[in-house]
Amino acid sequence: MEGLLMVRRPDDAARQAPGLRIGEVARRSGLSVKTIRFYCDQGLLNTARSEGGYRVFSGESLVELEIIRALRSMDVPIAELARILEVRRAGVCNCLVLKDSIAAKMTSIDARLEELQAMKAELARLLASWQECGGVKPDPSARG
Known part of the structure; x- marks a missing residue:
């Protein structure tokens, strides 16, 4: 879980790389193109258009995408x-937000358990x- 909270930042080469098309993002992330489109449509990812x-x-x-996944x-x-x-993009440490989310999920799991x-x-x-119903059991030798 600690790896989730310590989000990696892309190195300078990745930040300055030319834009990646959705197929390349899918390949690198291990997510389907359809899933990435869904996340875009939900406003989770900021993209530009060529x-x-x-x-x-x-x-x-x-x-x-790693965080979302x-x-x-x-x-x-x-x-x-x-x-x-949003909090992450604003440059604010969101450890408390993540901890609260994880704690709420644990509470939900405890209730479900x-x-x-x-x-x-x-x-x-x-x-x-x-109690057995007392009916007649079928004869296994009488297969027809």
Whole structure:
């Protein structure tokens, strides 16, 4: 988890590299083109357009995609992701924002675990009290 909180900045070469097209970003990030387009459409990534109308990404976009990917794996909602990225782009340390998000997710998981434990206990009670219906079981040798 510490790697998630310590976000890498692209080196100078990556920052000054000519814009990357979406296929190259997909290849480097391991995300699909469709997913990257979705993140763009949701306002999570800042892109420019080439003269030909193609989306052009910076090296910083790769770092942001790494953050998005990690936080989405924890089911952080898109709106929360947008807030985290805005704070980061403003140059403000967002460790507290991330810690709050992670703590909230842990609380949510704890509540869900309690619900699942209660459901499991109810199913075990139901199974333990199960009575056979007394019907005739099919004869396995009578396959037709």
